[in-house]
Amino acid sequence: MKKLKILIVDDNPHFVNALKFMLLDFFEDRVESVSTATDGKECLDQLKNKVCDFVFMDINMPNMNGIEATRQATILYRNLIVIAVSFHSEMKYVVQMIEAGARSYIIKDEISRESLEKALAIEYTF
Numbered sequence: 001m002k003k004l005k006i007l008i009v010d011d012n013p014h015f016v017n018a019l020k021f022m023l024l025d026f027f028e029d030r031v032e033s034v035s036t037a038t039d040g041k042e043c044l045d046q047l048k049n050k051v052c053d054f055v056f057m058d059i060n061m062p063n064m065n066g067i068e069a070t071r072q073a074t075i076l077y078r079n080l081i082v083i084a085v086s087f088h089s090e091m092k093y094v095v096q097m098i099e100a101g102a103r104s105y106i107i108k109d110e111i112s113r114e115s116l117e118k119a120l121a122i123e124y125t126f
Contacts, residue, residue, distance in 0.1 A: 003032035009043040010058040026113050040069025059086040067100045074101030083119045
């Protein structure tokens, strides 16, 4: 089984550290690396220089929000799987992220081993 390269894009360092810990703790046998970016612009810059399989993308960030970063990233990297992670539970945010190219949406308050397992089980369609 191929080990996954994951990028977490979020401007909250506490959330980033918690998600990184969960991913490495729960899925250590499936994860090769977890890198981080603090906004959408930094995300796109990192994607130019390294291959990633999954991006966990926040919505509200400085410089470039997650909706625009998702739109650009999924156009440039068709095999990239973006999973939205946000405190926003309103349907308008879910719709905006899915329309931008996210494959799934996880509300931060509801992140669990099971929700991460479902997200990482998303298959490539290309």
